[in-house]
Amino acid sequence: MGLTSNQAGRCVFAGKTTISRSNNAGCKVIALAGNPNVGKSTVFNSLTGLKQHTGNWPGKTVSNAEGRYKHKDKTFIMVDLPGTYSLMANSMEEEAARDFLCFGKPDCVVIVTDSTCLERNLNLVLQIIEITGKVVVCVNLIDEAKRKKIKINCSVLSKCLGVPVIPTNARSGWGLMELMDAVYDVSGDVAAVAPVNISYDEVIENAIAMIQPKIYSLIGNKINSRWAALRLLDSDDTFIKVLENYLDFELSDNAQLLEAIKAAKEYLAKNDICPERLHDMIVSRLVQTAESISNAAVIYENKHYSRTDKRIDNVLTSRLFGIPIMLCFLAIIFWITIVGANLPSRLISDFLFAIEDKLTDISMSAGLPKWLYAVTVQGIYRTLAWVVSVMLPPMAIFFPLFTLLEDVGYLPRIAFNLDNFFKKACAHGKQALTMCMGFGCNAVGVIGCRIIDSPRERLIAILTNVFVPCNGRFPTLIAVSAIFIGGRFGGAFASFASTLALTAVVLFGILMTLLISYILSKTILKGLPSSFALELPPYRKPLIGRIIVRSVFDRILFVLGRAAIVAAPAGLVIWIMANITIAGTSLLAFAANFIDPFGKLLGMDGYILMAFILGLPANEIVIPIIIMSYMSAGSMLEIESLEDLRQLLISNGWTWLTGVCVMLFSLMHFPCGTTLWTIKKETRSAGWTLAAFAIPTAAGIILCTAVAGIARLLGLA
């Protein structure tokens, strides 16, 4: 759901493991690690001030972001690693996190843990401590623990782990000063750390001893040789390649080392420890250690601490109510958005068009050339004003509401509710999560698909993400459904009817997502669904103030800024096209007339189709372009309310069928420029990008043609 410049790909450096130190002399590099959904991004944002979007569901940080902060006399570069449960390299993300921790040489690793679920989090803490001892453990969400009557004895925890442990509540900023102090001390070697040593069974320890000295003599202290020995025993030979890659020398040529590894593996085999069993034993020891530390440091004063969560889940994901409640939430959000956006939309447009009058007066009295006035005010300014007044109110209402659901922890429940449908479509369960991200912005949804490990299922999720309407398309859907569906009923039922229509459109989008996923996995992307485990995080109390601030700054301003950047030149292009005439017809009319028959076939017209094409850079500007085109064709000059817009559209031949087809086509057409660019980057393939362009467009053309054809055949329109 997050739409920040960060996630749209600016600060992304997935796969990069070293921070260039020459430019950052004297800076300390801090790695931020932790399980998914423990508030890592909140810690990152609070410290660095960067707007990495946060939400209450696993896998939010899908690429490494970096930011800086100053504490005392030093500058710290903080690298936000992907949230992982382990570092055993089961996935690309775990590999990236492991490689940075091991070879990126951070001066300190901050491990953020969830205090309400400490035992499981300790597994990762122990794995990281095995790599480097320069660790500060941050026991986050301490307020949630208090609420659940879970007591954590940080000094005992610190003694058990041998590293500093700092309780924090990052959402309110509590404890962050102490955290920065601890990081300062550990990274500057002021505080001595004595990390706990995890010892394994005697046989494994003997095997480690057979190779550790060989590794040490080769690479010295570059990386922890005990850890490297353990990994060489545990994993296949690919880890040698990783070592070579990062340490820049040939290990596979080193006969002595290879000999030693072989001997150690034989020794293990002789003692009945096959590779699978070795891995089990290593993991088991880590889990057992985590369990015993947790038993020593955590007191559950209320044995039924998670009972409330279970009760809520019993309702929200129940067989009878799970899906109806989900639809209700969606409909309520739409209803509030539709009802609430009306008045502010009118006020803003009144205000902005009053400014236009002032601008007109000023430019007249200043003696501005007529063409310049027309280009800037009637072209650029008016389109901008339209984008702002059409876009801003629904966004300002929709975003905070959706963020609220996200913050509380409801989105993973949606994935839980819908998983069986995705399984039947041979798709990954986490696709439901990336789909939810798409509601905010499809480009973010596409990047989010990195949480899916299987390449086949990831591609399916990327190709179908555009079937859920992003916030850029919601205003179009809202306006059209309010005019042509709500408008037909009038009175009290109007908002109700348009809410139903909007919900139906979104449902239809989800249905298409499933259908297309199914078709893809039966044709060009054949395969069976891979395994997955979805965490349902504890519900958390939302912080309303923070949600509002965050939606305004992280999302609304960013989206609006992007829309404005695209709208201004688009307004210029439209104005030019509308005002340059060849043989009596404007360029715009000429182009629109040219594609008009095709537009008619789809139940729309040439101008609408043109608007979709010109709206490629950003879907937000589709409705404003339609308005601009109709107005430049000369029927009306000012629009003050939705009613005026209705009149304008109807006078240009819109019927309910046009409305339905515009909504369908808005739901299903080529992704916007940003999304296409992101798909190209994510798939590294022009072919798949083309497929992402063609599939929804084809679906939209087929459906609109069918709907328009049938409606006309039946004489309904």
Added chain:
Amino acid sequence: MKKTFLPLNDLPIGKKAKVKLLACNGPVRRRMLDLGMIADTEVEALQKSPSGDPVAYGIRGAVIALRSEEASKILVEANVL
């Protein structure tokens, strides 16, 4: 009370059991281990999703949803009356 072995997906909702054997290999096994599902770990079947699959399980303080394909490969020991 009698102890019986059964695959995790057959564990009735609200019942607890102990993990005895992971009948899977490779990445799936690793993933299950990462969730802390080692021998004798207590798991509780918490909640079915609306369509009955996946099912949410309580494992070491976390709530994890597993599809029946994965859960059927985890052998658990439960007390049955």
